Amino acid sequence: xxxxxxxxxxxxxxxxxxxxxxxxxxxxxxxxxxxxxxxxxxxxxxxxxxxxxxxxxxxxxxxxxxxxxxxxxxxxxxxxxxxxxxxxxxxxxxxxxxxxxxxxxxxxxxxxxxxxxxxxxxxxxxxxxxxxxxxxxxxxxxxxxxxxxxxxxxxxxxxxxxxxxxxxxxxxxxxxxxxxxxxxxxxxxxxxxxxxxxxxxxxxxxxxxxxxxxxxxxxxxxxxxxxxxxxxxxxxxxxxxxxxxxxxxxxxxxxxxxxxxxxxxxxxxxxxxxxxxxxxxxxxxxxxxxxxxxxxxxxxxxxxxxxxxxxxxxxxxxxxxxxxxxxxxxxxxxxxxxxxxxxxxxxxxxxxxxxxxxxxxxxxxxxxxxxxxxxxxxxxxxxxxxxxxxxxxxxxxxxxxxxxxxxxxxxxxxxxxxxxxxxxxxxxxxxxxxxxxxxxxxxxxxxxxxxxxxxxxxxxxxxxxxxxxxxxxxxxxxxxxxxxxxxxxxxxxxxxxxxxxxxxxxxxxxxxxxxxxxxxxxxxxxxxxxxxxxxxxxxxxxxxxxxxxxxxxxxxxxxxxxxxxxxxxxxxxxxxxxxxxxxxxxxxxxxxxxxxxxxxxxxxxxxxxxxxxxxxxxxxxxxxxxxxxxxxxxxxxxxxxxxxxxxxxxxxxxxxxxxxxxxxxxxxxxxxxxxxxxxxxxxxxxxxxxxxxxxxxxxxxxxxxxxxxxxxxxxxxxxxxxxxxxxxxxxxxxxxxxxxxxxxxxxxxxxxxxxxxxxxxxxxxxxxxxxxxxxxxxxxxxxxxxxxxxxxxxxxxxxxxxxxxxxxxxxxxxxxxxxxxxxxxxxxxxxxxxxxxxxxxxxxxxxxxxxxxxxxxxxxx
Numbered sequence: 080x081x082x083x084x085x086x087x088x089x090x091x092x093x094x095x096x097x098x099x100x101x102x103x104x105x106x107x108x109x110x111x112x113x114x115x116x117x118x119x120x121x122x123x124x125x126x127x128x129x130x131x132x133x134x135x136x137x138x139x140x141x142x143x144x145x146x147x148x149x150x151x152x153x154x155x156x157x158x159x160x161x162x163x164x165x166x167x168x169x170x171x172x173x174x175x176x177x178x179x180x181x182x183x184x185x186x187x188x189x190x191x192x193x194x195x196x197x198x199x200x201x202x203x204x205x206x207x208x209x210x211x212x213x214x215x216x217x218x219x220x221x222x223x224x225x226x227x228x229x230x231x232x233x234x235x236x237x238x239x240x241x242x243x244x245x246x247x248x249x250x251x252x253x254x255x256x257x258x259x260x261x262x263x264x265x266x267x268x269x270x271x272x273x274x275x276x277x278x279x280x281x282x283x284x285x286x287x288x289x290x291x292x293x294x295x296x297x298x299x300x301x302x303x304x305x306x307x308x309x310x311x312x313x314x315x316x317x318x319x320x321x322x323x324x325x326x327x328x329x330x331x332x333x334x335x336x337x338x339x340x341x342x343x344x345x346x347x348x349x350x351x352x353x354x355x356x357x358x359x360x361x362x363x364x365x366x367x368x369x370x371x372x373x374x375x376x377x378x379x380x381x382x383x384x385x386x387x388x389x390x391x392x393x394x395x396x397x398x399x400x401x402x403x404x405x406x407x408x409x410x411x412x413x414x415x416x417x418x419x420x421x422x423x424x425x426x427x428x429x430x431x432x433x434x435x436x437x438x439x440x441x442x443x444x445x446x447x448x449x450x451x452x453x454x455x456x457x458x459x460x461x462x463x464x465x466x467x468x469x470x471x472x473x474x475x476x477x478x479x480x481x482x483x484x485x486x487x488x489x490x491x492x493x494x495x496x497x498x499x500x501x502x503x504x505x506x507x508x509x510x511x512x513x514x515x516x517x518x519x520x521x522x523x524x525x526x527x528x529x530x531x532x533x534x535x536x537x538x539x540x541x542x543x544x545x546x547x548x549x550x551x552x553x554x555x556x557x558x559x560x561x562x563x564x565x566x567x568x569x570x571x572x573x574x575x576x577x578x579x580x581x582x583x584x585x586x587x588x589x590x591x592x593x594x595x596x597x598x599x600x601x602x603x604x605x606x607x608x609x610x611x612x613x614x615x616x617x618x619x620x621x622x623x624x625x626x627x628x629x630x631x632x633x634x635x636x637x638x639x640x641x642x643x644x645x646x647x648x649x650x651x652x653x654x655x656x657x658x659x660x661x662x663x664x665x666x667x668x669x670x671x672x673x674x675x676x677x678x679x680x681x682x683x684x685x686x687x688x689x690x691x692x693x694x695x696x697x698x699x700x701x702x703x704x705x706x707x708x709x710x711x712x713x714x715x716x717x718x719x720x721x722x723x724x725x726x727x728x729x730x731x732x733x734x735x736x737x738x739x740x741x742x743x744x745x746x747x748x749x750x751x752x753x754x755x756x757x758x759x760x761x762x763x764x765x766x767x768x769x770x771x772x773x774x775x776x777x778x779x780x781x782x783x784x785x786x787x788x789x790x791x792x793x794x795x796x797x798x799x800x801x802x803x804x805x806x807x808x809x810x811x812x813x814x815x816x817x818x819x820x821x822x823x824x825x826x827x828x829x830x831x832x833x834x835x836x837x838x839x840x841x842x843x844x845x846x847x848x849x850x851x852x853x854x855x856x857x858x859x860x861x862x863x864x865x866x867x868x869x870x871x872x873x874x875x876x877x878x879x880x881x882x883x884x885x886x887x888x889x890x891x892x893x894x895x896x897x898x899x900x901x902x903x904x905x906x907x908x909x910x911x912x913x914x915x916x917x918x919x920x921x922x923x924x925x926x927x928x929x930x931x932x933x934x935x936x937x938x939x940x
Contacts, residue, residue: 100129101136106305107176111183118187125194127186129171131179137172146170149202157259158204161186169194174204177307181257206487208457209494210533211253211260211308212526216268219503219744220760226332227747227887228266228315231283232292239506241295246302252519254306256530261303262361262496264313269347270320272296273354278343281323300357311359311402316368316377319343332367332888334928336377345385352389352399359400360386361427365407366886369928374408375416383421398423402459405447407885414454426451426458427496430486431616432585433464436575438481440489442615452491459494460486462529467578467591469501470509470737471679474524475571476547483532495533500525503742510675511736524567556667562658569655570683573648577690579617580644584609588883589750590741592686593768594726596751596775597719600697606750606896609884623694627701641698645691652684678736685729692722712783723776730765739763746890747883800837800939803863807844808856814842817936824848835902838913841866841937848932855925861940862919867894867927868903868911868934878933880914892916
């Protein structure tokens with residue numbers, strides 16, 4: 080692809096410019112011309128001709144000898160060329176309508192500086208095929224009587240959806256960034272947007288709201304299309320309409336389908352395609368539906384046939400593009416079967432999980448991306464959730480450029496799917512300010528950097544520094560711009576390093592800026608640590624436990640280590656603070672926003688200092704395990720005291736500046752402590768976590784004091800568990816007593832060889848090891864906890880505990896983390912961990928998701 084730099088300014092061309100284009104030009108070309116004419120107002124310029132290579136207006140220029148087109152420019156889809164004709168006319172030539180649109184926008188950007196006289200030629204085209212953000216049609220809380228992802232489209236929950244002025248502003252912003260896709264995420268959008276003659280009860284909104292939804296969706300589709308933006312509607316499986324579920328005695332979220340549900344979903348998708356033929360679909364084959372065979376069948380027998388039914392009804396001959404999410408499914412098994420049924424398929428996978436951690440993804444996730452990039456469809460990398468960045472501003476343009484290069488070169492991706500920095504509460508930011516800030520205004524540099532490098536990541540460092548300095552000059556003034564760019568880039572290195580070395584997960588269940596408990600750092604295995612964080616979403620290196628073990632054995636260290644990461648994080652955060660503070664007296668515009676940015680940089684510094692001190696405390700505790708030297712515990716106490724000092728500073732910096740640290744405030748949030756329970760928001764702000772960390776320090780000091788006392792300190796893992804009163808209702812099942820020497824399964828001789836003291840004497844439910852039932856009914860008159868034993872083995876024959884990485888509803892009854900580790904051992908089976916699931920008084924079904932062997936060890940108060 081040819082790219083020629085514009086010559087130096089040689090003088091302004093005369094006034095009285097006009098823009099010529101085909102009378103029957105496509106809406107995208109007309110939109111580009113409209114934006115160009117607006118930019119021309121009061122600006123000297125030559126006459127301008129806009130079109131694609133095949134348009135008569137362009138052909139006339141070439142036939143008259145006024146214009147000579149380069150044989151290869153523009154050739155790629157969405158490419159454009161700006162050429163000065165022999166008579167001084169400027170020709171905007173697109174490969175296609177979108178290219179002509181982007182050419183108009185580029186010329187509109189250049190004209191204020193003056194288009195140079197004489198022969199000029201500029202050509203450009205995108206590297207990434209798809210480039211665009213998503214919007215969550217979801218909330219920070221559950222709606223009453225509903226589960227995760229279940230949010231009908233209503234003015235009460237999503238007032239922005241009906242705000243055409245807001246959409247116009249935002250879509251213009253996306254067009255300026257040359258973004259060509261926009262994704263709407265929702266659990267089950269169909270019941271808000273289509274009516275089914277066979278299932279009239281399925282509609283979840285009033286007639287008035289339904290009419291508004293349909294009108295808005297058609298309007299939004301048209302407005303997206305004329306800006307070159309493809310609208311895509313995402314949905315989960317299997318989530319169904321609440322009134323439909325109630326009429327037919329079903330749950331709204333199903334682990335398996337039925338012929339009725341197959342028919343309902345196929346007809347919902349068909350009607351959606353018929354009504355909105357230019358809107359794409361993005362199916363997520365999980366999270367509720369977990370069996371791999373069932374997921375593949377759902378795609379090939381329900382979703383894709385539904386699309387084809389809709390095509391037939393709408394008279395479409397060309398398959399609408401469908402994007403398959405690889406989340407909560409094995410897409411390597413789905414895609415070969417899906418491609419037998421349907422051809423216009425895309426795939427999507429998360430770049431760094433649900434955070435931003437590295438531009439060097441590797442391991443199994445890298446292999447997944449590469450596999451998807453080779454199946455014959457376009458593969459998209461998804462920058463997802465950003466659980467370690469929220470809520471602070473992020474503008475590390477260097478990190479972002481390297482990440483996009485990694486998407487292309489390490490992962491084989493040809494598209495970018497971008498999340499906002501505060502996903503669950505679109506469109507406003509969490510800043511405490513009146514009026515509330517719109518996310519695309521607050522985080523303009525976040526959106527612009529990803530869009531710029533998705534268009535072309537192959538840009539030299541010097542040129543990029545000049546570009547971003549110029550952009551920041553527009554916002555804050557020339558003298559401060561370079562320092563602010565440094566502060567963005569330095570601060571942007573901190574959160575990725577902290578999470579990838581110390582985090583429990585790169586997933587949405589951890590809010591990194593709220594800190595971590597000492598126990599989570601010392602015993603991460605108790606909190607369901609997610610190996611992909613350090614095996615795929617991090618460079619090679621050592622976790623705290625591994626580092627301590629190597630140090631104990633005097634073995635050489637490899638890759639990133641806790642001390643090296645801590646040194647880097649302290650250095651980066653200190654340099655960021657120095658740069659932003661040096662910029663402060665030089666700012667000449669947008670002073671209030673600069674102060675908010677400055678506060679963010681200081682907050683990232685305090686957060687970094689808190690983590691460094693706390694991980695030093697954790698390393699000292701890990702050393703004490705084998706040294707038994709009380710000096711290690713004393714060092715840990717001092718470091719823990721230091722970490723709390725920095726957390727208090729972090730709390731002070733955020734107390735009056737942020738409404739929340741995280742945008743998801745439900746029970747899915749588990750680290751550092753569980754989020755909201757029972758519909759009530761909790762543990763989403765630093766002020767709520769500070770007392771927890773203050774108590775942690777007080778308890779640790781007491782522990783150290785007890786160790787210094789004669790005889791040391793001993794304690795048990797849990798208090799003795801009290802059996803609850805309950806009644807087993809499932810016919811054919813019996814109970815057993817949890818104690819050494821007893822058998823567990825009626826069809827296996829395996830016996831307990833050790834049992835945690837807390838469990839001894841409890842009455843478990845005896846399930847056959849082969850053909851285990853997955854639905855056990857019981858009754859209780861008071862709230863209880865059901866203790867489920869999961870064997871410590873990843874083989875398919877063993878049931879696996881729920882994981883919030885792939886199932887957002889996994890913690891609806893608790894149980895996401897182990898309650899007692901290594902709670903029982905057997906003579907011929909793996910050991911097991913106990914997870915505790917909460918149930919209110921009443922009649923219940925214990926539904927243990929997945930397949931394989933597990934144990935019910937008791938029901939307690």
